[in-house]
Amino acid sequence: MKLQEDPSIVFPAFFAQPAVALGAEGTVYELDGDTLRALTLATQDLLPPQDTSLPCGSRPESQQYRVIRQGDLFFIRIDEDPKACGRTHPALDSGASYAIHRDGRILRRVMDGAADVTSPADSGVNSTPGEPGAVSPGSMPDGPSPFLPPSWQDAGPPPVPVPAP
Numbered sequence: 001m002k003l004q005e006d007p008s009i010v011f012p013a014f015f016a017q018p019a020v021a022l023g024a025e026g027t028v029y030e031l032d033g034d035t036l037r038a039l040t041l042a043t044q045d046l047l048p049p050q051d052t053s054l055p056c057g058s059r060p061e062s063q064q065y066r067v068i069r070q071g072d073l074f075f076i077r078i079d080e081d082p083k084a085c086g087r088t089h090p091a092l093d094s095g096a097s098y099a100i101h102r103d104g105r106i107l108r109r110v111m112d113g114a115a116d117v118t119s120p121a122d123s124g125v126n127s128t129p130g131e132p133g134a135v136s137p138g139s140m141p142d143g144p145s146p147f148l149p150p151s152w153q154d155a156g157p158p159p160v161p162v163p164a165p
Contacts, residue, residue, distance in 0.1 A: 003106050003109055004105050004106065004107055005107070005108060005109075006099070006107045006108055007108070009073070009099045009107055009108040011075055011097050011099065011108075011110070012068050012070070012075050014066045014068065014075070014077040014097070015066075019066055034074070034102050035067060035069070035074060037104055038067070038074035038076060038098075038100040038102075038104075039065060039067065039074075039076060041098075041100055041104060041106060042076040042078060042096070042098040042100060042106070043060050043063070043065075043078065045096075045098070045106060045109065046078055046096050046111075047059070047060055047063075056084065056085035056086075057080050057082075057085050057087075057090075057091050057094065061084065062080060062081055062084040062085055063078050063079065063080055063081060063084075064078070064079050064080075064081045065077070065078055072101055072102040072103075073099055073100070073101060073102070073107070074098075074099070074100045074101075074102070075097070075098070075099055076097070076098040076099075076100065077095070077096075077097050077098075078095055078096050078097075078098075079094070079095040080094040080095060092112075092113065093111070093112040093113030093114075094112060095111075095112040096109060096110065096111045096112060097109070097110045
C-alpha cells in the first residue's frame with residue numbers, strides 16, 4: 001500500500017474520552033467492511049508479516065486499537081499492550097497513528113518516536129527541531145498512553161512552598 005502523505009490531516013485526541021471496549025462475553029458487535037479494511041491496512045503497515053517466530057510484542061493480537069471515524073476518514077491508533085505478553089511496560093516507540101480513507105488509501109502515518117515534520121505551518125504545532133532533551137510547544141501527544149505505569153506519568157513531587165522572608 002502506497003502512502004499518500006497529506007500533512008493537512010490533523011489527528012483527533014485518541015485518549016480524550018474513554019473508548020468503548022469490544023470483547024465482552026455474550027455481547028454482539030458489528031464491524032463494517034470499511035472499518036475492518038482500515039484496521040487491516042494499518043496493522044499490516046505497522047507490524048511485520050505473520051510468522052510464528054515473531055516476538056510477542058510484534059503480533060497483531062498483542063496490540064490495542066482505537067478507531068475514530070470522521071466522515072470518509074478512519075483515524076486509527078495502535079499501541080502495544082504489554083499485558084498481552086506478560087510485561088508491565090510497552091516497548092519504546094511501539095505505536096503509530098494512521099489516517100485512512102474509506103477507499104483504503106493511507107493518507108497519513110505518524111510512527112511513535114519519529115519526528116512529525118508534516119504538520120502544516122498554520123496548525124499551531126511547532127515542527128522545528130529543538131534542543132536535545134527539550135520539548136517543543138504543541139509537540140506532546142494529547143495524553144499519556146494508558147499502557148504507561150502511573151509512576152512514569154509522574155512529574156515529581158509538588159513544589160514545596162518557600163516561606164516569605
